[in-house]
Amino acid sequence: MKNYDIVIIGGGPAGLAAAVSARQSGIDSILILERDKELGGILNQCIHNGFGLHTFKEELTGPEYAQRFIVQAKELDIEYRLNTMVLEVGADKVVTAMNREDGLFLIQAKAVILAMGCRERPRGALNIPGYRPAGIYSAGTAQRLVNMDGYMPGREVVILGSGDIGLIMARRMTLEGAKVKVVAELMPYSGGLKRNIVQCLDDYGIPLKLSHTVVDIKGKERVEGVTLAQVDEKNKPIPGTEEYYACDTLLLSVGLIPENEISRGMGVVMNPVTSGPRVNESLETNLEGVFACGNVLHVHDLVDFVSEEAAAAGRNAAAYVKSGKDGASDAKTPVVAAKNAVDKDTREEMAQQDTGAGSEQEIELVATGGVRYTVPCTIRTSHMEDELKVRFRVGSVYQNCFVSVYFDDERVIHRKKMVFAPAEMEEVKLTKEQILRYPELRRITFRIEE
Amino acid sequence: MYDVVIIGAGVCGAAVAHELSRYQAKICVLEKEEDVCCGTSKANSAIVHAGYDAVTGSLKAKLNVRGNELMEELSKELDFPFERNGSLVLCFNESDMPNLQALYDRGVANGVKGMKILNKEEVLQMEPNVTEDVYAALYAPTGGIVCPFGLNIALAENACVNGVDFQFDTEVIQIRKMEEGYELQTDKGVFCAKCVVNAAGVYADKFHNMVSEKKLSITARRGDYCLLDKEAGNHVRRTIFTLPGKLGKGILVTPTVHGNLLIGPTAVEVEDKEGVNTTADGLAQVLTKAGMSVKNIPTRQVITSFAGLRAHEAGDDFIIGEAEDAPGFVDCAGIESPGIASCPAIGEMAAGIVKEKMGLIAKDDFIATRKGILNPGTLCMEERNDLIKENPAYGNIICRCEMVTEGEIIDAIRRPLGAKSLDGVKRRTRAGMGRCQSGFCSPRTMEILARECGMSMFDITKSGGNSKLVVGTNKDTVS
Ligand SMILES: Cc1cc2nc3c(=O)[nH]c(=O)nc-3n(C[C@H](O)[C@H](O)[C@H](O)COP(=O)(O)OP(=O)(O)OC[C@H]3O[C@@H](n4cnc5c(N)ncnc54)[C@H](O)[C@@H]3O)c2cc1C
Ligand SMILES: Cc1cc2nc3c(=O)[nH]c(=O)nc-3n(C[C@H](O)[C@H](O)[C@H](O)COP(=O)(O)OP(=O)(O)OC[C@H]3O[C@@H](n4cnc5c(N)ncnc54)[C@H](O)[C@@H]3O)c2cc1C
Numbered sequence: 001m002k003n004y005d006i007v008i009i010g011g012g013p014a015g016l017a018a019a020v021s022a023r024q025s026g027i028d029s030i031l032i033l034e035r036d037k038e039l040g041g042i043l044n045q046c047i048h049n050g051f052g053l054h055t056f057k058e059e060l061t062g063p064e065y066a067q068r069f070i071v072q073a074k075e076l077d078i079e080y081r082l083n084t085m086v087l088e089v090g091a092d093k094v095v096t097a098m099n100r101e102d103g104l105f106l107i108q109a110k111a112v113i114l115a116m117g118c119r120e121r122p123r124g125a126l127n128i129p130g131y132r133p134a135g136i137y138s139a140g141t142a143q144r145l146v147n148m149d150g151y152m153p154g155r156e157v158v159i160l161g162s163g164d165i166g167l168i169m170a171r172r173m174t175l176e177g178a179k180v181k182v183v184a185e186l187m188p189y190s191g192g193l194k195r196n197i198v199q200c201l202d203d204y205g206i207p208l209k210l211s212h213t214v215v216d217i218k219g220k221e222r223v224e225g226v227t228l229a230q231v232d233e234k235n236k237p238i239p240g241t242e243e244y245y246a247c248d249t250l251l252l253s254v255g256l257i258p259e260n261e262i263s264r265g266m267g268v269v270m271n272p273v274t275s276g277p278r279v280n281e282s283l284e285t286n287l288e289g290v291f292a293c294g295n296v297l298h299v300h301d302l303v304d305f306v307s308e309e310a311a312a313a314g315r316n317a318a319a320y321v322k323s324g325k326d327g328a329s330d331a332k333t334p335v336v337a338a339k340n341a342v343d344k345d346t347r348e349e350m351a352q353q354d355t356g357a358g359s360e361q362e363i364e365l366v367a368t369g370g371v372r373y374t375v376p377c378t379i380r381t382s383h384m385e386d387e388l389k390v391r392f393r394v395g396s397v398y399q400n401c402f403v404s405v406y407f408d409d410e411r412v413i414h415r416k417k418m419v420f421a422p423a424e425m426e427e428v429k430l431t432k433e434q435i436l437r438y439p440e441l442r443r444i445t446f447r448i449e450e
Numbered sequence: 451m452y453d454v455v456i457i458g459a460g461v462c463g464a465a466v467a468h469e470l471s472r473y474q475a476k477i478c479v480l481e482k483e484e485d486v487c488c489g490t491s492k493a494n495s496a497i498v499h500a501g502y503d504a505v506t507g508s509l510k511a512k513l514n515v516r517g518n519e520l521m522e523e524l525s526k527e528l529d530f531p532f533e534r535n536g537s538l539v540l541c542f543n544e545s546d547m548p549n550l551q552a553l554y555d556r557g558v559a560n561g562v563k564g565m566k567i568l569n570k571e572e573v574l575q576m577e578p579n580v581t582e583d584v585y586a587a588l589y590a591p592t593g594g595i596v597c598p599f600g601l602n603i604a605l606a607e608n609a610c611v612n613g614v615d616f617q618f619d620t621e622v623i624q625i626r627k628m629e630e631g632y633e634l635q636t637d638k639g640v641f642c643a644k645c646v647v648n649a650a651g652v653y654a655d656k657f658h659n660m661v662s663e664k665k666l667s668i669t670a671r672r673g674d675y676c677l678l679d680k681e682a683g684n685h686v687r688r689t690i691f692t693l694p695g696k697l698g699k700g701i702l703v704t705p706t707v708h709g710n711l712l713i714g715p716t717a718v719e720v721e722d723k724e725g726v727n728t729t730a731d732g733l734a735q736v737l738t739k740a741g742m743s744v745k746n747i748p749t750r751q752v753i754t755s756f757a758g759l760r761a762h763e764a765g766d767d768f769i770i771g772e773a774e775d776a777p778g779f780v781d782c783a784g785i786e787s788p789g790i791a792s793c794p795a796i797g798e799m800a801a802g803i804v805k806e807k808m809g810l811i812a813k814d815d816f817i818a819t820r821k822g823i824l825n826p827g828t829l830c831m832e833e834r835n836d837l838i839k840e841n842p843a844y845g846n847i848i849c850r851c852e853m854v855t856e857g858e859i860i861d862a863i864r865r866p867l868g869a870k871s872l873d874g875v876k877r878r879t880r881a882g883m884g885r886c887q888s889g890f891c892s893p894r895t896m897e898i899l900a901r902e903c904g905m906s907m908f909d910i911t912k913s914g915g916n917s918k919l920v921v922g923t924n925k926d927t928v929s
Contacts, residue, residue, distance in 0.1 A: 101845070125753065129727065133917060134919050149907075151907060155927070
């Protein structure tokens with residue numbers, strides 16, 4: 001079995017930025033495992049521009065943005081293996097991976113960084129009734145077909161879901177010669193960034209129908225049309241509002257789900273709101289030395305924040321390795337065949353043991369009053385960098401409201417913003433100095449206030 | 451001239467073909483779709499019922515119990531997934547106890563073994579997620595679950611290996627009685643046969659009525675389902691039915707052989723015999739009613755929904771046998787539930803009739819067993835690495851949800867009666883059946899299909915016919 005200090009699962013922007021920063025923090029032995037045939041992750045199919053405004057102060061396409069990190073990783077001689085699928089990771093940080101050349105193999109890591117990204121929610125998740133013909137694609141699948149393979153999935157398109165991928169595909173399909181008839185969105189607000197609505201729909205005269213959903217799909221072999229209807233406050237279709245659109249393609253952009261099979265298998269405790277791991281200030285999960293960043297942790301809208309977050313994960317993983325706390329030497333032999341190595345009970349037990357293990361009391365971050373979640377979920381002041389960015393999302397649209405942060409019962413931050421929208425990730429900076437002023441601090445509460 | 455032509459390659463047609471392939475005869479299966487298992491056999495509850503449901507003395511009762519007995523052995527011979535997980539019929543009121551007892555008695559009369567009536571505590575001990583409202587339940591340990599695609603494909607594949615000719619994309623349009631045998635007119639020309647087996651599912655009445663004056667009438671009854679993620683697969687271990695009561699027949703909750711959770715079906719009569727569309731009403735019913743027998747079903751984990759059509763015959767029983775006024779025309783009609791459970795016995799019975807009729811003689815080179823597609827996940831590390839060394843395609847994961855390798859997909863395409871479409875690959879390997887529902891693997895599987903079948907990407911379909919997946923190249927319509 002080979003040994004590495006840090007094994008990174010996923011070679012997308014998160015994995016790459018984590019690798020680069022871990023190397024810059026002085027770790028030599030790093031391995032990135034990527035199942036695709038190239039590094040760069042989902043960015044390789046995002047050929048539109050708009051990436052990197054924060055990081056590089058210029059507008060890059062997805063592949064260009066990825067390339068900057070790939071070049072850095074190569075310059076730093078970071079080892080990576082492509083076409084290599086990680087199948088599972090044991091709680092003892094033994095990574096089981098597979099590819100054509102090496103077959104199934106095991107690697108012992110001192111620290112693991114989870115950077116597997118996310119997947120798209122399928123139609124079934126929405127219970128859309130109707131037939132199940134060809135021509136129903138998730139927007140990301142269509143994006144891959146068009147942008148990477150050059151194939152048109154259809155000519156006349158209806159898009160359900162106004163998430164960024166849906167919006168971007170509305171424009172892409174139009175540019176490639178298809179007619180996008182309408183974008184329907186279940187919620188009364190768009191799930192995508194404002195700039196994407198303007199640049200991808202408005203500029204091409206594509207209508208956006210808010211509070212609408214697909215109530216029927218017609219066509220036995222290939223999609224022939226879909227019926228949209230308006231929905232009420234409970235998201236139930238309103239009878240009489242049905243409208244039929246003839247089309248041969250239905251694209252679904254109805255949400256992304258972090259890809260956490262591996263994390264669950266190892267016994268990482270999840271946050272049900274994000275479907276990503278619960279992490280502390282170091283982006284470390286309940287398992288010591290197992291870190292998470294990027295879309296596998298929570299779905300991001302801007303890759304710049306992915307890179308920033310991942311760099312922190314890389315630094316923290318490096319610090320963990322250097323602290324020599326890893327118990328790699330007494331690792332048990334892994335069971336390869338067992339699919340779900342850890343059952344729920346043991347997982348919960350482990351979680352408990354783990355929170356009890358640290359000598360220091362953790363500060364809990366609580367999301368409430370319109371704030372859906374925060375990343376991280378806990379803070380250990382001793383491990384905190386001078387400044388910590390707490391990222392969160394709101395549950396619906398708020399105008400002219402404040403984001404408030406309470407240290408126990410005292411409000412310490414109260415910042416006004418014109419619009420808070422679920423589509424845009426928010427952040428609040430906390431400083432170590434600020435927190436140290438409250439030695440008895442137990443919980444930090446985040447809420448939206450009028 | 452064929453000795454036997456079988457119409458339909460669902461579980462019944464395939465089971466008959468499999469049984470008949472033991473004999474020296476020229477046999478052909480005509481199927482209008484591009485693959486086996488494209489009709490009702492692909493969309494049902496996949497329960498191998500114990501056999502207490504059907505009226506004692508009916509064909510349904512007899513063949514169900516016999517089919518249930520045969521299934522285990524068959525699953526080993528032909529290598530398809532089958533599991534005896536047991537089933538429970540829940541009763542919610544003391545006043546319904548006589549009905550539960552009647553079900554038990556009927557089961558005994560039908561020859562079902564090992565049944566027991568359990569009280570509330572025993573039920574909850576067995577299945578902690580069953581609702582606290584349960585009063586008692588009938589437990590049938592012989593109840594099972596099967597992979598309906600696996601079963602159908604295994605039967606057909608083995609029949610094919612034993613010399614049965616399968617003609618796909620061939621729709622029977624008209625049947626005429628000839629001096630000797632029958633002439634079947636199809637959209638691919640005329641087929642002649644001494645004997646015809648009518649296993650056309652919801653259309654079996656149509657063909658029967660073309661040759662017989664004793665008319666059949668089959669109506670299609672649609673059933674909607676929701677399938678949940680594997681994470682929910684352990685919510686119950688046994689198949690949970692409810693005793694038909696004031697609220698109708700109830701919705702079953704069952705694990706599948708692949709570890710998902712399946713809930714459904716509804717029952718709605720429909721005009722269109724191709725009407726397998728789900729409806730908002732149907733899905734809503736499934737989701738609410740399932741909660742009446744099993745609590746805390748994680749309905750947020752639905753990954754797909756689908757519908758199937760029961761072939762309900764007015765006489766309410768299976769019709770298996772030679773039509774009285776049409777010698778050599780053998781029906782397998784009105785095969786609604788428990789058709790899956792019964793199919794090994796249906797095959798036995800219908801083939802028996804044909805064999806007697808034609809005086810068929812057994813082959814001495816019949817191949818009785820079949821090896822299914824190898825699932826590398828079942829191998830130990832050394833074996834798996836040997837396999838990958840020999841064939842690196844087994845080291846390449848294509849479907850990340852179900853962990854299906856390129857090697858398995860190639861096997862599914864190259865083997866007898868191999869897959870030709872995305873759904874064909876899916877039914878044979880599970881690629882695309884997982885939680886992302888083929889979002890990730892479909893472009894990859896399409897490439898493999900194109901390469902292996904020497905097809906253009908533009909000709910790759912989801913399920914044959916006009917179900918094309920890509921329609922052109924970028925900007926090809928932009929001048
Ligand atoms: C369609 C779309 C449009 C976007 N548009 C913009 C935009 O305009 N501007 C912007 O700033 N951001 C945009 N984003 C967001 C940005 O691209 C993502 O936030 C970013 O790519 C996430 O990075 P990641 O590394 O976490 O995940 P990914 O890019 O998804 O990378 C994860 C990697 O892990 C690999 N992996 C997963 N599991 C395994 C395993 N078991 N074994 C081995 N490898 C594995 C995957 O193959 C993948 O390469 C867009 C995203 C999408 C999907
Ligand atoms: C909702 C539902 C739930 C069920 N649950 C269960 C269960 O739990 N357990 C159980 O045992 N059974 C169950 N069943 C019943 C079971 O699915 C059926 O009995 C069984 O699949 C019938 O198989 P078949 O071969 O007769 O029909 P099919 O699978 O429909 O096969 C008929 C074939 O004939 C072909 N065909 C039709 N017309 C022509 C033509 N003109 N030319 C050529 N080919 C033609 C069709 O394309 C089709 O492939 C259920 C059924 C439904 C609908």
